[in-house]
Amino acid sequence: MMGQLVQHYVLLSTVIFMIGAVGFLVRRNILVQLMSIELMLNAVNLALVAFNRQHQGNMNGHMFAFFIMAVAAAEAAVGLAILLAFYRLKGSVNSDEAETLKH
Numbered sequence: 001m002m003g004q005l006v007q008h009y010v011l012l013s014t015v016i017f018m019i020g021a022v023g024f025l026v027r028r029n030i031l032v033q034l035m036s037i038e039l040m041l042n043a044v045n046l047a048l049v050a051f052n053r054q055h056q057g058n059m060n061g062h063m064f065a066f067f068i069m070a071v072a073a074a075e076a077a078v079g080l081a082i083l084l085a086f087y088r089l090k091g092s093v094n095s096d097e098a099e100t101l102k103h
Helices: 002-026 030-052 060-090 095-102
Strands: none
Touching: 002 030, 030 060, 030 095
């Protein structure tokens, strides 16, 4: 019974991760790309917690999930700060225009 439950969670995690990956690769809006990265990180968290349910005494999956949440929060803060600076500079949030920042 537990094996099937974990399989369902892993399947859901895979679908969510693929939605995030496609959203990141297809869209050119930096804000949508940041949300897609967050979606992929949450899919990994779901998979970690699902696999951790098979090992009841071990809390490593939950520990890694909390670590990923902290990294995601820092990534969102830094990403939004860069996004705001880019918007003030260019007046747009398309990633195609970020190429001019190299010079």
